[in-house]
Amino acid sequence: MKVISVLLFVLAAAQLGYSRPQAGRPVSSTARNPIPGLLRQPKMDLLGITCAACTVIAGVTDQLAEVHGESYGKALQRFCNALPSPYSGLCGAFRLIFGVQITSSLNKGETPDTTCMAMKLCSEPANGAGMCHLYPSKHAKGASAEEVRAHVDQLIRELPAATRAVDPRLNICDIPLLGSLICGYLNVEAFAINLPADDDDDDGFSDKRTLRGSDWRGKDCSDRNANIYPGRKPSFGDNVADTNCNGIYGVDPGNNRPFEEALCENSQAKGVVVLGDSVAANFHVPGEWFNASLINSDLFKNLTYMMDNSLNWPHTSVYTGFENVTWSIIDGTTDSVYLRMRERNLCNHRDYQNLGVNGATMMEANGFAQNLRRNSNNDKSSLVLFAYIGNDVCDYDVNNIPHSLDQMTTAAEARVALVETLTTLDRKLAPGSHVVVIGVADARPFFAGIHDQIHPFGSLRRDVTYNDFYTWLSCLDINPCPGWLTRDDRIHNYTAQRVSELNEALEKTVAEYKNRFQNLEPVYLANPIYEVIARQEALGGKGWQLVEKFDGFHPNQKGHKLLAEVAWDAMEKTHPHVLGPINPNNERIRTLFGDQGGHI
Known part of the structure; x- marks a missing residue:
């Protein structure tokens, strides 16, 4: 297995660090980030992530001790034992280095936040600043920064002497021995690659599931033949052979005609491609991993x-x-644009490519489009979803009023990015392809x-609400989307203003370039988030x-299923021609070829 990561894959901050710097924009000079394959957001502070990781581990330890009525030392060991190898070993190394400090501080009644300050893995508050805390504060409530620092200094003095020799503002990578292991392992292939790692014939497809394999692109039915x-x-x-891996091959003995020709040739088969962000990729860290009442080895068995x-x-x-995944850490079944395209025409079996990247923005879309494996002469046409629906409006700068929106993608940038991407796609896609440009989400009703x-x-x-969580992330300067992950409706409204500007630019650009391309036609689809919320409420639920x-940021599995339903209905209503006709040969295909070899 190529991926060996780490307990401190930043448990609490796992979703926080995957964003890429936007093209042409400088990376913050304060972000000491030696792991570009994983931590990419311009303002993401590795020191803040270090603090977050410590706080989460201390918090889980604190709660496990209460749940099981055991010492903090045994609780931390319990947590490490729940992890599979090699993560259990890395957790054990962390426990050997920091276990005494954590248990000593928690035994004194300290919170996980002040515990990590005493360990110098979290910063003490600056003059005039409040204390960053996730858990209810025992000592800092109403206290000045000076009083908090004095309290933390006292904790440090009370620590065992052997554990005090730590540099101030220590980050993960600075930790002796353990730091080099962690930061070496954090730059793992899975977080940096955009093409299958296991691809013997180098055709852009794989017969292995992970590392950008067949979970992301249709399974290669012959990984030793690039054709x-x-x-x-x-x-x-x-x-003779199934060269397009859709499970349909051979010759009809009744008329000596190839089945592929008879069943698929005139069906207007079309593959599904998505260019997008972490919603497109479906980023999911199970909440159960952080619920001390539920933690056990079964929850983590599929971590690798x-x-x-x-x-x-x-x-x-x-x-x-x-x-449909039946693991306990997934709540909901699967529906998708691909499954519906497949049901419409079974000749589309296995023809999908997911080019979603955590943290991606429109300005990077053209670069990611280079990873599309499609040939305008040799391959079928495609339905491409251009779905960058969130990150372009995440960088609200609360410290730079009245220029708080300056780091967000502008309407002019969105227009250029879209045209560049469409131009690249036109060179790659076969005639008859369509690109559905989906608007950016106004996420106010979602949250x-x-x-x-x-x-x-x-x-x-x-004792910890989502507002507490968002506030803590912002205080540590690791909030992945300050434009939405805040309680401040004023910020929400400013962010929504930029959403409106971007969507207007996208829609106008699509109209302007509708007939400009040789192989594709772009169409615009308003983001379906309001209809998704309306249907959720009609079912008796709430958007959140x-x-x-x-x-507290991405749609969950039930959200993905409802998004698929609503997006499909919208395309059927406004752009039915992009979906292609229903194949009248579907039942015969099922009779002859069953599940067509499946997907796995």
Whole structure:
């Protein structure tokens, strides 16, 4: 297995650090970031992530001790034992280095926040600043910065002498021995690659699931032959071999005609491609991992598989999902644009490519489009979803009023990015292809009502809300989306203003370039978030119930399924021609070829 990561894959901050610097914009000079494959957001402070990781481990230890009525030392060991190898070993190394400090501080009644300050893995508050804390503060409530620092200094003096020799503002990578292991392992292939790692014939497809394999792109049915891959036009009617991996091949003995020709040739088969962000990739960190009442080894048994997919679930996503996962850490079934395109025409089997990247923006879309494996002459046409629906408006700068929106993508930048991407796609796609440009989401209704709900960190004592979580992230300068992850409606409204500007630019650009391309036609689809919320409420639910439990940011599995339904209905209503006709041969294909070889 190529991916060996780490307990401190930043548990609490796992979703925080995957964003890439936007093109042409400088990376913050304060972000000491030696792991570009994982931590990419311009303002992401590695020191803040170090603090977050410490706080989460101390918090889980504190709660496990209460749940099981055991010492803090045994609770920390319990947590490490719940992790599979090699993570359990790295957790054990962390426990050997920091276990005494954590247990000593917690035994004195300190919170996880002040515990990590005493360990110098979190900063003490600056003059005039409040203390960053996730858990209810015992000593800092109403206290000045000076009083908090004095209290933390006293804790440091009370620590065992052997544990005090730590540099101030220590970050993960500075920790002797353990730091080099962690920061070496954090730059794992899964978080940096955009093409399959296991691809013997170098055709852009794989017969392995993870590391950008068949969970992301249709399974290669012959990974030793570069002329056989999902989505290609059949070779000689696939009379002998299944060259496009859709499970349809051979010759009809009744008329000596290849089945591929008879069943698929005039069906207007079309593959599904998505260019997008972490919603497209379906980023998911289970909230159960941080609920001390639930933690056990069964919850983490698939951790290596998940890390190999960079904590994404493309195989259950709104655009390219194909599998119903029955693990306890997934709540909901799968529906997707790909599954509906497949049901419409079974000749589309296995023809999908998910190019979603955590943290990606429109300005990077053209670069990611280079990873599309499609040939305008040899392959079938495609339905491409251009779905950068969130990160372009995340960089609200609360410290730079009146220029708070300056780091967000502008309408002019969005227009250029879209035209560049369409131009690249036109060179790659076969004639008859379509690109559905999906608008950026105005996420105000998505997050309405979530702020007072209990976050998994507070599930045991009901003492940490999503508002506490968002405020803590912002205080540590690791909030992945300050434009939305805040209680401040003023910021929400400013962010929504930029959303409106971007969507207007996208829609106008699509109209302007509608007939400019040789192989593709772009169409615009308004973001369906309002209809998604309306349907959720019609079912008796609330919008925030579609939000991921842990990160409080992405749609959860039920959200993905509802998004697929609504997006499909919208395309059928406004742009039905992009979907292609229903194949009248579907029943015969089922009779002859069953599940067509499946997906796995």
